[in-house]
Amino acid sequence: MRKCVVVSDSFKGTLSSMEICSIAAKSIHKFFPECQVVNIPVADGGEGTVDSFLNIMEVGKKIEIETQNPFGKSINAYYALIENTAIIEMSSAAGLPLAEGQLDPCRASTYGVGILIKDAIIKGANKIIIGLGGSATNDGGCGCAAALGVVFKDKEGNSFIPTGGSLDKIQYIDTSAANELLRNISITAMCDIDNPLYGKTGAAYIFAPQKGASDKMVEFLDYQLIALDKAIKENLNKNVAQIPGSGAAGGMGAGVVAFLNGTLEPGIDIMLDTVDFDSRIKDADLIITGEGRLDSQSLRGKVISGVASRGKIQNIPVIAIVGAIEEDAYPIYDMGVTSIFSINRKPIPFSEARYNSESFYRATIEDILRLIKRIN
Numbered sequence: 001m002r003k004c005v006v007v008s009d010s011f012k013g014t015l016s017s018m019e020i021c022s023i024a025a026k027s028i029h030k031f032f033p034e035c036q037v038v039n040i041p042v043a044d045g046g047e048g049t050v051d052s053f054l055n056i057m058e059v060g061k062k063i064e065i066e067t068q069n070p071f072g073k074s075i076n077a078y079y080a081l082i083e084n085t086a087i088i089e090m091s092s093a094a095g096l097p098l099a100e101g102q103l104d105p106c107r108a109s110t111y112g113v114g115i116l117i118k119d120a121i122i123k124g125a126n127k128i129i130i131g132l133g134g135s136a137t138n139d140g141g142c143g144c145a146a147a148l149g150v151v152f153k154d155k156e157g158n159s160f161i162p163t164g165g166s167l168d169k170i171q172y173i174d175t176s177a178a179n180e181l182l183r184n185i186s187i188t189a190m191c192d193i194d195n196p197l198y199g200k201t202g203a204a205y206i207f208a209p210q211k212g213a214s215d216k217m218v219e220f221l222d223y224q225l226i227a228l229d230k231a232i233k234e235n236l237n238k239n240v241a242q243i244p245g246s247g248a249a250g251g252m253g254a255g256v257v258a259f260l261n262g263t264l265e266p267g268i269d270i271m272l273d274t275v276d277f278d279s280r281i282k283d284a285d286l287i288i289t290g291e292g293r294l295d296s297q298s299l300r301g302k303v304i305s306g307v308a309s310r311g312k313i314q315n316i317p318v319i320a321i322v323g324a325i326e327e328d329a330y331p332i333y334d335m336g337v338t339s340i341f342s343i344n345r346k347p348i349p350f351s352e353a354r355y356n357s358e359s360f361y362r363a364t365i366e367d368i369l370r371l372i373k374r375i376n
Helices: 018-029 049-057 110-123 142-147 176-181 203-211 215-236 248-260 267-274 303-313 325-335 351-373
Strands: 002-007 036-039 061-068 074-082 084-089 127-133 151-153 173-174 185-190 263-266 287-289 317-320 339-342
Touching: 002 303, 018 036, 018 049, 018 215, 018 351, 049 074, 049 084, 049 127, 049 267, 061 267, 074 110, 074 215, 084 110, 084 339, 110 127, 110 142, 142 248, 173 215, 185 248, 185 267, 203 215, 203 248, 215 248, 248 263, 263 267, 267 303, 303 317, 303 325, 317 351, 325 339, 339 351
Parallel strands: 002 036, 002 287, 084 127, 127 185, 185 263, 287 317, 317 339
Antiparallel strands: 061 074, 074 084, 151 173
């Protein structure tokens, strides 16, 4: 094997994409000392997006400021500023880990994300890339919008900041102050899914359970998102509910379009285009990719599907090394993946397995490399 490209997402809560690339490179050189290893740590908009951009671009700086977690508590979070472009992970201010022990999508807010965006604009950014993913929220981006100057009022005319459980109280939306702030500002959301805002495949039904919602709460949250869509139509004359990805990050996708006049694009495509991926994989003998869980969502604009489709065009074998493999993931083979391997070595719960992720990953990739070396 003369050239191998390693382009993996992080394994959420265990291994970063940088760590995976490092483990893979060392293992490859153990079996193929002369092999050229091209490491490309990536993310599709979720955890690790900011660090991936900084590592790939090798320029820019990390800006750390005070903001708010999903429940209004003061925290520090950072974003990347690369020349006039800011890269922001919404999960850094509204992510699931920040809500650990108090998950409640009815109360969780994206307000802290708006604080990060506003700070980036003040510091000179005129292009904002927002990574959507891993959120604890279901507020349709209303909190973020409020932090940027959008005013929401109830039927009595009282201003308030809507959360996932109070979207149906919105009667009036004024975006004039936000429009002024965001004038000449380009906003793009890295969106790794194509789910609509509401309905059986929408934000609440698909993602709210992992944010702590019961079956009854899921129905309530979906009703709230329907109400938000109605308010957006009546006040802003925009139809956002069926835009692919509008249901991302608890409806933040819809909020980016409705309140920030932004666009949604597949996160992995933005990342791969940034690193000139198609050129960098030329003449590669193998591409190794992966993410923590391979499921039906992986087929819809996430790292593995994005990498595999480009490898397929150049007829390069693609191996996916993942944590868990769900039964609905196997159509990924049709998208260009050659083989899938799970790093799980024995039947143990994730709470225990997470502490063995590094050794499990190394053992798995070295098993693969042994086989490749034997048959070559």
